Amino acid sequence: xxxxxxxxxxxxxxxxxxxxxxxxxxxxxxxxxxxxxxxxxxxxxxxxxxxxxxxxxxxxxxxxxxxxxxxxxxxxxxxxxxxxxxxxxxxxxxxxxxxxxxxxxxxxxxxxxxxxxxxxxxxxxxxxxxxxxxxxxxxxxxxxxxxxxxxxxxxxxxxxxxxxxxxxxxxxxxxxxxxxx
Ligand code: 5GP
Numbered sequence: 526x527x528x529x530x531x532x533x534x535x536x537x538x539x540x541x542x543x544x545x546x547x548x549x550x551x552x553x554x555x556x557x558x559x560x561x562x563x564x565x566x567x568x569x570x571x572x573x574x575x576x577x578x579x580x581x582x583x584x585x586x587x588x589x590x591x592x593x594x595x596x597x598x599x600x601x602x603x604x605x606x607x608x609x610x611x612x613x614x615x616x617x618x619x620x621x622x623x624x625x626x627x628x629x630x631x632x633x634x635x636x637x638x639x640x641x642x643x644x645x646x647x648x649x650x651x652x653x654x655x656x657x658x659x660x661x662x663x664x665x666x667x668x669x670x671x672x673x674x675x676x677x678x679x680x681x682x683x684x685x686x687x688x689x690x691x692x693x694x695x696x697x698x699x700x701x702x703x704x705x706x
Contacts, residue, residue, distance in 0.1 A: 536701035548675040553586035567624040573597040575630035578687035621649035631659040635667035
């Protein structure tokens with residue numbers, strides 16, 4: 526894996542596709558253990574755009590029926606969280622009385638999932654589970670329980686595997702971290 530350049534910044538290899546896939550295998554098994562054979566059909570809520578690749582990989586590993594819905598949120602500008610979560614595309618259809626599994630690419634400050642969980646509960650969800658591919662535990666300081674975490678990472682800005690820097694970099698199958706050298 527070589528370094529990549531997006532706009533003014535250079536990123537160096539951080540997690541290979543194989544490492545990501547193994548982490549997804551493990552988290553998918555935990556979700557299967559909770560839902561397989563239970564008869565309930567949960568809603569998978571893909572938080573666009575960053576979660577597209579993770580959500581696809583996760584779905585391939587799921588051994589129970591689920592419905593897919595998407596929502597588009599935005600809180601980052603460049604490499605920084607703005608603290609304000611904007612809804613760019615809302616939810617269609619009812620989630621009343623349903624179990625919703627939120628599929629996030631990464632939890633950083635947690636502002637996004639705190640706001641999203643409350644909004645889903647306000648819309649009548651019976652139960653909201655949070656599944657994230659990545660977590661920055663050094664930054665996350667909220668009380669919302671993260672039910673399924675594929676991998677913990679240090680506090681640094683990353684791109685690839687769906688994650689972007691000003692909309693570029695989502696297509697890389699490996700994950701890269703900002704190179705400050
Ligand atoms: P939070 O609201 O938890 O601070 O941030 C969550 C959202 O910020 C993620 O869904 C993602 O879109 C974005 N984000 C947080 N950390 C990173 C990062 O290291 N790289 C990229 N590309 N996006 C990030």
